[in-house]
Amino acid sequence: MSGPNSSFDPVEVAALSEEEVSRAVDAATAAFAAAATLEELKQARIDHAGDRSALALANREIGALPPQARKDAGQRVGRARGQVNQALAARQEVLEAEHEERMLAEETVDVTLPTTRRPRGARHPITLQSELIADIFVAMGWEIAEGPVVEAEWLNFDALNLGPDHPARTMQDTFWTEPADRHVVLRTQTSPVQARTMLTRQPPIYVACPGRVFRTDEYDATHSPMFHQVEGLVVDEGISMAHLKGSLDHLAARLFGEGIDTRFRPSYFPFTEPSAEVDVRCFVCRGVGSDACRTCRGEGWIEWGGCGVVNPRVLTACGVDPERYSGFAFGMGIDRSFMFRHGLEDLRPLFEGDVRFSAAFGTEI
Template identity: 70%
Template structure:
């Protein structure tokens, strides 16, 4: 039997010819160059390198060739496929760079521009004024003192010269906590914080006490069952009403303006003696004879009621462990809610608690 004729290839196919391979390669390169997006390039990759692409089909034919023809055909197909893969990689990198550049231009967000997508909101004016008052007194060397809102009856009344049968207890519309034997109340003022301060500190004592208090008032334009007070207490040697007047004048000027001062009117409070009501000089008309009659803020009075004050009653000092022969003191208390309503001409106290963001927004975030 004679040997196989290696010079003759009965299975030679047209797809493996040099011209055919070059044509398939050039068609792939042209399609790659023409792709103008990553999606288009993906389609070109499938068409020219996928299992049914011309070069892939030609590559399958190599195995049918005799050894001498297989080498040349394999080299030819391999070079063509390599050129196509290199072109795909280069074009992919270029298109990715273009896509990133496009996104940077089209999707860039200018973070310096104002936005109204999410409301910024605002701090509540009561919170703001509490912190403002606290900062004012801390700057004067005072301390901020706090206490529980559910308070012992003794601290809320008895320690402040409001004994069980004291007629002034009827002035306090109190929420009592059940059971009655617990002798607990929702504090009717922040004065128990003053009593706690005297019981736990050694004079000299200078504390300011802002906080929430409770009384059984019906909610209306000028009353709420839950409201806020700020009280101050100073215990030291030689303190008098003159020191109290100077402190409140400074307080009023810081809240209402430098031209606003205070005046005292005789009054009665069981925990101070002597006691006085504090009035503010009207911050609108300033009690000017030419303007006071028409002023709607003070209603022609020239003065606005602000709070109460006085020299600490010696009985309160004794109950809280302070020697009245050595120390004296003064105390004052103002409603923060009414301070806000008078300062900003708010007609209805309930506006503070309706939760309407349109009301609090004008007060700002307070930062």
């Protein structure tokens, strides 16, 4: 039986010779030094330190050596691979630092320069609410009528059956312009638009009149000297309270959700007879009247506005034959309707001009 080959010289394996290993180390070091970018260094690493590199192939040859020859060959190749990895890490650190400096120089932003970016504006929520209400009436076949906010006393009061002694004509409710003998006021409701409509066109009349109105109220969470109303007027043959109820039910359902209707409570207005206060069914508790409902406070209904059959005196004052025609009118606050829809308890943000408030309701343009 033959014994182990103790005289085997590992130099006979060319890949493991000291000269060949040294040349592989020199080639790798030179390739790493020549790499000018991280991409080039990556390719050099694959060529000189990857699985198919000269040193990797030499490392595989060690297993074919006899046991007494493996130690020297393994130490030689291991030192070489360590030198290659050190050279690779050193060059990579240098190139990464250069890359970071170059990126900082090329992508620097001068924060002191003026910018062309501006925050986007927003349409005011009351504007959008007014347009929504107008769209509802237009879809019903009505027209939208407008008028001046500075109005003649006769159109604001007398034509609407508000006599000279009516309390609404005092300074506590009305803004009067100077001089007083001009008899001009800031309109206290959009009803003068209805009077102008009846004076300028013949029935049938179906109009909605949204707009700003002014009263000498204190400015607080629920009152403002300037607010918004929408009033409706229908003058035609055979018009009754039933038509009024149906119109308001449709408006309530479109504004506050399907299944929301209205109820009437007897009231008094000089320009309508009979007259009623309009309540809308609570769209939160659906009229259940739960004590936990913050919107209706347990009532099940929310006060919304006023309405009634147009007083024959108003028709006569505006040149409409009350023997032939009848009509109905109603009015409610646009601001109040908006507060209902969005659960607001303070109307002051509507008038303070903070665009962040407008943008919060998804009204950006």
